[in-house]
Amino acid sequence: xxxxxxxxxxxxxxxxxxxxxxxxxxxxxxxxxxxxxxxxxxxxxxxxxxxxxxxxxxxxxxxxxxxxxxxxxxxxxxxxxxxxxxxxxxxxxxxxxxxxxxxxxxxxxxxxxxxxxxxxxxxxxxxxxxxxxxxxxxxxxxxxxxxxxxxxxxxxxxxxxxxxxxxxxxxxxxxxxxxxxxxxxxxxxxxxxxxxxxxxxxxxxxxxxxxxxxxxxxxxxxxxxxxxxxxxxxxxxxxxxxxxxxxxxxxxxxxxxxxxxxxxxxxxxxxxxxxxxxxxxxxxxxxxxxxxxxxxxxxxxxxxxxxxxxxxxxxxxxxxxxxxxxxxxxxxxxxxxxxxxxxxxxxxxxxxxxxxxxxxxxxxxxxxxxxxxxxxxxxxxxxxxxxxxxxxxxxxxxxxxxxxxxxxxxxxxxxxxxxxxxxxxxxxxxxxxxxxxxxxxxxxxxxxxxxxxxxxxxxxxxxxxxxxxxxxxxxxxxxxxxxxxxxxxxxxxxxxxxxxxxxxxxxxxxxxxxxxxxxxxxxxxxxxxxxxxxxxxxxxxxxxxxxxxxxxxxxxxxxxxxxxxxxxxxxxxxxxxxxxxxxxxxxxxxxxxxxxxxxxxxxxxxxxxxxxxxxxxxxxxxxxxxxxxxxxxxxxxxxxxxxxx
Numbered sequence: 072x073x074x075x076x077x078x079x080x081x082x083x084x085x086x087x088x089x090x091x092x093x094x095x096x097x098x099x100x101x102x103x104x105x106x107x108x109x110x111x112x113x114x115x116x117x118x119x120x121x122x123x124x125x126x127x128x129x130x131x132x133x134x135x136x137x138x139x140x141x142x143x144x145x146x147x148x149x150x151x152x153x154x155x156x157x158x159x160x161x162x163x164x165x166x167x168x169x170x171x172x173x174x175x176x177x178x179x180x181x182x183x184x185x186x187x188x189x190x191x192x193x194x195x196x197x198x199x200x201x202x203x204x205x206x207x208x209x210x211x212x213x214x215x216x217x218x219x220x221x222x223x224x225x226x227x228x229x230x231x232x233x234x235x236x237x238x239x240x241x242x243x244x245x246x247x248x249x250x251x252x253x254x255x256x257x258x259x260x261x262x263x264x265x266x267x268x269x270x271x272x273x274x275x276x277x278x279x280x281x282x283x284x285x286x287x288x289x290x291x292x293x294x295x296x297x298x299x300x301x302x303x304x305x306x307x308x309x310x311x312x313x314x315x316x317x318x319x320x321x322x323x324x325x326x327x328x329x330x331x332x333x334x335x336x337x338x339x340x341x342x343x344x345x346x347x348x349x350x351x352x353x354x355x356x357x358x359x360x361x362x363x364x365x366x367x368x369x370x371x372x373x374x375x376x377x378x379x380x381x382x383x384x385x386x387x388x389x390x391x392x393x394x395x396x397x398x399x400x401x402x403x404x405x406x407x408x409x410x411x412x413x414x415x416x417x418x419x420x421x422x423x424x425x426x427x428x429x430x431x432x433x434x435x436x437x438x439x440x441x442x443x444x445x446x447x448x449x450x451x452x453x454x455x456x457x458x459x460x461x462x463x464x465x466x467x468x469x470x471x472x473x474x475x476x477x478x479x480x481x482x483x484x485x486x487x488x489x490x491x492x493x494x495x496x497x498x499x500x501x502x503x504x505x506x507x508x509x510x511x512x513x514x515x516x517x518x519x520x521x522x523x524x525x526x527x528x529x530x531x532x533x534x535x536x537x538x539x540x541x542x543x544x545x546x547x548x549x550x551x552x553x554x555x556x557x558x559x560x561x562x563x564x565x566x567x568x569x570x571x572x573x574x575x576x577x578x579x580x581x582x583x584x585x586x587x588x589x590x591x592x593x594x595x596x597x598x599x600x601x602x603x604x605x606x607x608x609x610x611x612x613x614x615x616x617x618x619x620x621x622x623x624x625x626x627x628x629x630x631x632x633x634x635x636x637x638x639x640x641x642x643x644x645x646x647x648x649x650x651x652x653x654x655x656x657x658x659x660x661x662x663x664x665x666x667x668x669x670x671x672x673x674x675x676x677x678x679x680x681x682x683x684x685x686x687x688x689x690x691x692x693x694x695x696x697x698x699x700x701x702x703x704x705x706x707x708x709x710x711x712x713x714x715x716x
Contacts, residue, residue, distance in 0.1 A: 084430045091152055094431035095145050100136045102445035103148050105172055109164065109441045110151065117175045119144060127419075128484030130477045131457050134177040152439060161440050163195045176448065188702040192625070193448040194273040200628040201274075202232050202635035209643055215239055217638065218327060218340035220313050220572065223251015225611030226346035227294060228272065228627045230303040232635035238642070241340075242303065243329065245312040249298060250291040251348050256393075257376035258558070259400035261287040264392060264516040266423065268450045269622035272297060277436055277443040283423040316343055317575040318606055323647025323716065325607065341648075342607040342641075344634055345569045349612045349692070352567045356388060356559045360538035366555040371397065372563070380404040384553055386544060388536070389560030390416055392515050397560070399519035402529055409544070409552055410524065411532045415505040417485050418515040425518070454620045458697050460510045461619060461671045474508045474671060481509050492521035499524070502533050507677035562682055568594045568613060576605035577650075592664075592689040597656045597712070598705055599694065600630055606648035606716075607641070609634040615663060617693045618701070629705050636708035646715040655712045666695035 599616030
C-alpha cells in the first residue's frame, strides 16, 4: 500500500512528450474534452464538433470528437498536462453544472428521468448512493444487530452503508475468504466480462486495475481492499454457514442457526440481508452412467485452480459464459478438448477484453483531473441506447423484420463476425450461428473461442449426450469419445435464490414454499428486495433484479441504499419490524409481468433453454424496465409501501 491507501503500481514512469502522446493516442478524447473543460472552464471546449459513429451494425452509437478537431484538442490537453497550474485543486460540480456538462458530452437533452438516473454515473460525490439519517443520528436500540449473509459485491455494499450509518452488523461468510462468486470460481482464465470501469464500486475512486477486464484474483484483492478500507473486514465471520433463519413476531427478531468451523450455534438479529447471490448453487449434470465414469468430473464452480490439464483428454460441457471463457486456456495445455454444445450462443467481441491497462493510460487516469470520472461516464452511458435491442417493434416485424431495426442490424453484425472467425469452415456456420435473436439470452464474450475451435486438438460436438461410460462420453449418434477429465460448465440453479438458507417468516411460512407454488410463477419480490410476511428480510440480487444494460454494481449500491433507508425508517420510527404490504407486492408484480411480455426474453427459439426463464415459464432474472425507470422506482424508500409493527 502507498501512503494514501492506494495500491502500489510499480516504478513511476518517465514522462516526456512522447509518453504523453502515447497516452493521448489511447485515450477517450471526448472524456478528456469534458475533463479539460472542467479544469479550465474554457467554454470553447463545449463547442468542439462531435460526430456519431455507429457500432455493432448500428445497434449502438458512439459519440467521438470530430477528426478535424482532434489535433487542436490533443494539443490543449497536452499543454495542460505538461504545465498544470501550480496549486490546482479539484472541485465537485453542482447539479446544474453537471447536467450541463452531461448534455454537452453527447450533444443531447436529458429528460428529468434521464438526469436522475445518470447523476451519479460520473461519481463526483465522495459516496454516491449513500443512505442518510433524516436528522442527527438517533440512539441505536440496545442489542440491535443486522445479519448480512455473504461477502461478495452485494454483501460488502450493504456493510459499507451500515458502517457509515453506525448500525451494528455482522457479515456471515460460509467460505474462508471474501469475494462471493470471485472466491467460488477458480476455473481457467476466469475474469469479469464487463469492463472494470463499470464493474466497480463508485465510492472507491480510480482503483489501479491492471487490466480492463480483471481476472478473479484481482477482483478478490479489490474486494478485500474495499472491505478493509471502509471498516467492513473486521465485521466478517468467515467459515460461518447460516443454515436457517426463523422470524419471531413477538420479539421482532430473526433466530439464526449457524455452523462456524463445524460448531453449531444460535444467534439473533433484528434484520437479515441475504447477499448470497444469484450464481451460488451449481447446477448439476444429470446424465445416465455418470457414476460409472472413472475419470474426474469437476463443475466449474468447484475448480480449485490446481486441476491437472497437461497431456489430458478434456471435455467441456457447455458453451455459456464459463465454457467459452475457459476453453482457449484449456486447449493450450490439454492433449485434446471436446467442446459439447447444446445450443448455439451469440458470442461477441468486446473492446479491450484481455488487454492490460498501459502505464501511459494509468498515468493519464492518475494525472488528468476529472478524467477518471468522465471515462467512467463515457463507458456507463455508451450502451444505454442498446436497451432498444430487447424491445420488439411490431411494425418492423409486420414488414418482414425479425425483432426491430437495431436488433436485426446487430444480428447481421454478429453473424459476419462469426463467419470471419471461422475462416474457410462454412460447415461450422450452421452449427454455431444461433436461430434466436441477440439479447434473448445472455450475450457471451469471445475469449478466443471461435479461433480455438479451429485448432487441431479441439472437436466441436453438437450431438446430444446419451450417457457416460467408464472411460468417456457416448453421444446419441452412438459415438464414444474417451476423456479423463470433464468440466461441467452447466451454470447455476438460478431458481434457488437465498439458497441454501431456509427462511421461515410469519405463521411458519417458508420462503421456499411460497416461491414453489405454481400459481405464483416462482421467486418474486417487491423491487427485487422484499417479500410480504418475511419482515426485516432484504435481498440483494433478488428475483427480477438483473439490469438490462450498464453496471450491475451500480444496482448493488442502489439496493444497498434502499435497504439501509428501510433500516433508517425502522430505527427512527421506533418500530420492531416492517413488512411490504401484500397489495403493493401484487400490484408491482402484475405490472412487472405485463412489462415483460413486450420484451425479447420469451423468444420461442430460446425460452426453453434460457436460464432467465424458470420451470413455470416465467422470466424471473431480469428487470423489464429500462434503467431510468427502474432507478425511479428505487430512488427513495417509501414507508407507505410497508406495514410497521
